[in-house]
Amino acid sequence: MMVRRKIHGSLISLLVLTLILAACGSDSTATTTSNTGSTNPAEVKGEITVWAWNVAAKSLEATVPSFNQKYPNVKVTVQDIGRTDVYDKLTSGLQAGGAGLPDVVAIESDRMDVYTSTFPDGLADLTSRASKYEKDFDPSKWAQSKISDKIRSIPWDSGPTGLWYRVDIFEQAGVDPKSIETWADLIAAGEKILAATDGKTKLLPVDIVADDAGFRMMTSQLGVCCYFNNDGKINLTNDKSVQALTLLKEINDKGLVANINGWDGTVAATKNGDVATVPFGVWYSGTIIDQAPDLSGKWDVMLLPAFEKGGNRAANLGGSTLAIPAATKNLDAAWLFVEHALATSEGQNIMMEKFGIWPSYQPAYSADLYSKPVAFFNNQPIWKLFADEIKNIPPATYTKDYAKGQAVLASAQAKVLSQGMDPKQALQEAAAELANQTGREIAQ
Amino acid sequence: MAKTKLSDELVPKPFVSRFQRGAIYLLLVVGAFLSLFPFYYMFVQASQPSSEVLRFPPHLWFGSAAWSNIQGLFANGFGRSLFNSAFIAVVYASLSVFIASLAGYAFAKFRFRGRSILFGMFLLVLMIPYHVTAVPLFQLMAKITLFGDPTWISSYQAVILPALANPFGIFLMRQSMQSLPDDLLDAARIDGAGEWRVFTSVALPTMRPTLAALAIYSFMFQWNSFFWPLIIMRDKAMETLPVRINALVGLSIIDYGQLMMGTALTTLPIMMIFIAFQRQFISGALAGAVKG
Numbered sequence: 001m002m003v004r005r006k007i008h009g010s011l012i013s014l015l016v017l018t019l020i021l022a023a024c025g026s027d028s029t030a031t032t033t034s035n036t037g038s039t040n041p042a043e044v045k046g047e048i049t050v051w052a053w054n055v056a057a058k059s060l061e062a063t064v065p066s067f068n069q070k071y072p073n074v075k076v077t078v079q080d081i082g083r084t085d086v087y088d089k090l091t092s093g094l095q096a097g098g099a100g101l102p103d104v105v106a107i108e109s110d111r112m113d114v115y116t117s118t119f120p121d122g123l124a125d126l127t128s129r130a131s132k133y134e135k136d137f138d139p140s141k142w143a144q145s146k147i148s149d150k151i152r153s154i155p156w157d158s159g160p161t162g163l164w165y166r167v168d169i170f171e172q173a174g175v176d177p178k179s180i181e182t183w184a185d186l187i188a189a190g191e192k193i194l195a196a197t198d199g200k201t202k203l204l205p206v207d208i209v210a211d212d213a214g215f216r217m218m219t220s221q222l223g224v225c226c227y228f229n230n231d232g233k234i235n236l237t238n239d240k241s242v243q244a245l246t247l248l249k250e251i252n253d254k255g256l257v258a259n260i261n262g263w264d265g266t267v268a269a270t271k272n273g274d275v276a277t278v279p280f281g282v283w284y285s286g287t288i289i290d291q292a293p294d295l296s297g298k299w300d301v302m303l304l305p306a307f308e309k310g311g312n313r314a315a316n317l318g319g320s321t322l323a324i325p326a327a328t329k330n331l332d333a334a335w336l337f338v339e340h341a342l343a344t345s346e347g348q349n350i351m352m353e354k355f356g357i358w359p360s361y362q363p364a365y366s367a368d369l370y371s372k373p374v375a376f377f378n379n380q381p382i383w384k385l386f387a388d389e390i391k392n393i394p395p396a397t398y399t400k401d402y403a404k405g406q407a408v409l410a411s412a413q414a415k416v417l418s419q420g421m422d423p424k425q426a427l428q429e430a431a432a433e434l435a436n437q438t439g440r441e442i443a444q
Numbered sequence: 445m446a447k448t449k450l451s452d453e454l455v456p457k458p459f460v461s462r463f464q465r466g467a468i469y470l471l472l473v474v475g476a477f478l479s480l481f482p483f484y485y486m487f488v489q490a491s492q493p494s495s496e497v498l499r500f501p502p503h504l505w506f507g508s509a510a511w512s513n514i515q516g517l518f519a520n521g522f523g524r525s526l527f528n529s530a531f532i533a534v535v536y537a538s539l540s541v542f543i544a545s546l547a548g549y550a551f552a553k554f555r556f557r558g559r560s561i562l563f564g565m566f567l568l569v570l571m572i573p574y575h576v577t578a579v580p581l582f583q584l585m586a587k588i589t590l591f592g593d594p595t596w597i598s599s600y601q602a603v604i605l606p607a608l609a610n611p612f613g614i615f616l617m618r619q620s621m622q623s624l625p626d627d628l629l630d631a632a633r634i635d636g637a638g639e640w641r642v643f644t645s646v647a648l649p650t651m652r653p654t655l656a657a658l659a660i661y662s663f664m665f666q667w668n669s670f671f672w673p674l675i676i677m678r679d680k681a682m683e684t685l686p687v688r689i690n691a692l693v694g695l696s697i698i699d700y701g702q703l704m705m706g707t708a709l710t711t712l713p714i715m716m717i718f719i720a721f722q723r724q725f726i727s728g729a730l731a732g733a734v735k736g
Contacts, residue, residue, distance in 0.1 A: 052695035082690035099586035
């Protein structure tokens with residue numbers, strides 16, 4: 001009796017297991033619509049759905065009226081979804097062979113490799129439609145959209161970096177922002193500010209244990225972003241990466257780092273005067289305006305300081321793309337929507353003007369708005385600075401293991417800044433750890 | 445009631461000095477403050493405009509933006525999500541409690557071939573991590589064509605049905621039903637009651653505390669559920685509250701005031717239900733724990 005029951009039990013567990021496995025390994029029926037470029041705009045018909053996170057969704061929504069002027073018979077529904085939620089929904093849909101996916105989806109640039117490597121044909125191949133725009137886009141972004149010579153996404157916004165700084169605090173400490181050319185100049189200024197504010201205002205915020213954004217900006221500036229090189233090897237032990245982490249350590253050792261907790265901590269430090277500068281992407285302008293309305297006129301921006309006099313001051317942090325899932329039933333309409341929003345000055349500048357989303361599409365920069373002074377930012381024409389910066393941004397390499405790299409680097413950063421470990425040693429250990437996790441080789 | 449009175453008389457009162465009593469009260473007051481303050485602070489923050497939430501020093505009294513935060517939420521689908529969440533949670537709680545009590549009763553009171561194997565299977569299901577089943581379940585929902593729907597993606601049944609036969613609930617009801625004396629049921633049978641009548645008129649009424657506890661548990665499970673509704677509800681009109689609230693978190697701009705208001709409004713019904721049914725909840729939970 002006992003034996004029989006045991007056999008029954010294991011048979012049933014086996015059955016359950018088989019069912020689960022069978023459901024997992026189901027066929028992937030990715031339908032690819034044939035590429036029939038329709039010429040008459042009125043003939044393009046149908047409904048398309050677009051997924052993006054909140055402000056991004058609002059900005060795409062703002063392009064719909066002008067899109068519908070050109071293509072009146074396409075109905076566009078933009079859905080706002082939490083930023084990381086987009087990825088959960090996208091992944092589950094792609095795993096189910098394209099079920100329940102939208103026609104257009106926003107993906108952060110540094111996440112694209114995850115999708116193109118896990119689902120090589122999950123996103124539509126846009127090469128034949130998009131390649132004519134290559135010269136118009138931010139070259140560092142375009143390089144990321146191209147995966148083994150196929151274009152799987154269109155760059156949306158770029159994240160040219162700047163050093164956002166408090167004009168009033170600089171004045172109070174007697175620091176002339178124009179005199180700052182190198183990181184060494186900035187550190188000297190930071191010490192003056194710390195003294196002038198009785199230690200209240202530090203130089204810049206760093207989330208020491210969780211985010212290596214500062215390291216990524218510096219390595220982007222030095223042309224070795226992010227963690228891997230073009231051959232897919234781990235690229236952390238080079239002199240430039242060591243230089244970047246050493247600089248962070250120096251800033252921290254002088255007591256100039258405000259150790260904050262996460263995104264909300266950065267925003268709080270920005271609005272409460274805990275820091276005099278915030279090195280971040282152009283998109284941070286929107287955050288400052290939204291969260292610190294009472295500091296209007298007191299913020300300005302300059303390029304990141306160079307590592308040595310006359311060195312490169314251009315870098316990138318963040319930015320997104322739009323992609324079209326291959327399962328879309330209306331590739332034509334989806335493409336035309338993406339084209340209008342991202343590859344026309346009209347579409348891009350609607351989003352820039354209303355929501356501060358910085359175009360990766362360079363012809364957009366010829367509009368008036370890029371030379372006009374911005375009242376909130378010390379009445380300076382700050383957009384011009386970023387428009388000129390774009391072409392100097394060194395290309396960066398992300399891979400599907402980018403997120404792992406981020407985690408490993410954050411813990412390396414914590415070891416260096418909190419426990420005083422030697423930067424070179426920390427990076428060697430980080431490279432070994434990353435090799436362990438990803439099976440990649442370490443570049444020599 | 446009679447029982448408590450009896451024990452009151454039998455158990456000698458421990459001697460508590462005035463000082464000790466004062467210390468106990470002080471401890472309780474501090475404890476109450478520590479547990480209530482976060483809720484108070486949530487409502488304070490919910491009444492602030494977004495740019496005031498992260499201010500230092502923080503606001504400790506209500507701000508002026510409560511109404512505009514509410515308006516902002518409702519202009520962006522919050523009302524519809526509130527309905528979806530309430531509908532799903534109520535329907536799920538009623539159906540799953542009903543099914544769990546039927547199954548629990550059968551497992552506890554009927555002897556049939558394969559009873560322990562079946563019950564073992566339910567326990568097995570309890571041990572499968574949820575995320576393992578998410579993708580196959582999603583594929584199933586995408587392909588199912590029952591009730592004439594072309595797909596079950598973005599439908600109420602896709603959220604309600606998969607978890608309806610809740611192993612935890614069945615387990616809880618079985619443990620609870622086992623404490624029911626067989627003689628009581630037999631007496632009803634001798635009096636001529638059919639099996640259905642025995643179940644509804646004799647078994648169920650004695651299970652009230654457990655049923656209430658399970659109902660609250662099931663309601664909260666669906667009310668707070670995030671991952672599955674996020675994955676399966678792809679139409680904005682079908683989103684539940686936690687999914688809608690999470691949609692407020694973007695890349696570089698977050699409306700903290702609305703976020704706090706959304707959280708407060710989502711927490712409020714649960715708090716009210718808990719306060720209203722506190723006694724059933726605690727006695728039910730204890731019954732399960734002690735008798736199990």
